[in-house]
Amino acid sequence: MMEKLNLPSYPLKIKNSEKHYLIFDEIRKKYIVLTPEEWVRQHYIHFLLKEKQYPISLIAVEKQFTINNLKKRSDILVFNSNGTPDIIVECKAPSVKITQDTFDQIARYNLKLNANYLIVTNGLEHYHCKLDSLNETYIFLEEIPGYKI
Template sequence: MQQLNLPIYKFRIKSSENKYFIFDIIRKKYVVLTPEEWVRQHFVQYLIEEKNYPISLIAVEKKLTINKLTKRTDILVFTSEGLPHIIVECKAPSIKITQDTFDQIARYNLKLEANYLITTNGLEHFYCKMDTENEQYIFLKNIPNYKDN
């Protein structure tokens, strides 16, 4: 798999029937290793190892319903009170982050009302803090560590 613009982490990877699988520590199971999953697993580790978010506050592929359509957030981080705090939308490294990506995560956030939105393809990362009062994004260089919230 491609080297990403994130720290290098050790993953449990296995192959079966000409497919590769990566162990997801959040879902506690092996999942098919796609380029998008490679980015997702790196970003989960980044949140845990670099930003010190507890595993217990992180959900992967969390279902939500928007206009009677079932969607899934790639990564959703909750506050210790159980409220949505960070939504992460992951794309494969070959997919460019565009306005459509931001529109997708913004639609999710109309329902979830998280404080931070992140879009990443593993090579580029965009971090936004929500300014709900002025209904706009404030782009950041990074997101705060867990203890700094």
Template sequence: MQKLNFPTYPFRFKNSENKVSIFDCIRKKFVILQPEEWVRQHCVLFLINEKGYPKSLINIEKELIVNDLKKRYDIVVFNPNGSIHLIVECKAPSVIINQSTFDQIAQYNRVLMADYLMVTNGLNHYYCKMNFEKECYDFLREIPNYNS
């Protein structure tokens, strides 16, 4: 797999029926290693190891309904009170992040109402803080640490 713009992490891999799987520490199971999954697993460990987010507040690939359509978010980080702190949209490294990527996460956020958004393809990371009053997002240099 391609080197990403994240720190190097010690992942667990398994090979079964000529398919490589990577261990997901949140879902506590091996999942097929696809390019987007490679980015997602790096992002999860980045949030835990670099930003101090507790594993217990992180959720991966759950369904939500947006405009009567079933969608799946990549990563959500909850606040201790159950509200949503952060939504992360992961793309494969070959996918260029553009306006439609931001439109996708903005659609999810109409339902989830997260304080922060992160979009990444593993090479480029974009961070935003929601401004619900003005119905827009403000770009940040980085996502805040859990305790800040």
């Protein structure tokens, strides 16, 4: 099956279809093809729900937006209670090394979304940044804060 990640393990719903395995997405309420990236995304969604206590109603998956007339999608987007983007999570497969390009990608997304936190993960390594808009830079954090009402 899929490799063990550097995240808590969760009782994810997986089923076998004719061609491939499918994993249930609690946010989209449907089964999705189980790819290595989807494995990371589903674990991170559960991490946000269970460990960080974010309400399911504030989490969107593959939210579409436009940058320079190109359609883009965020892997996971967490909104605050006002409905504005708070956290963008970019998920990669465990075999994908996280590079400057990955950070550039999520930073480009954030020019449009203006979230407070950016997270890049391949399930094994996790990078958490907080936007410092005053100095136009990102501060790396050990972890993101849990949900606050």
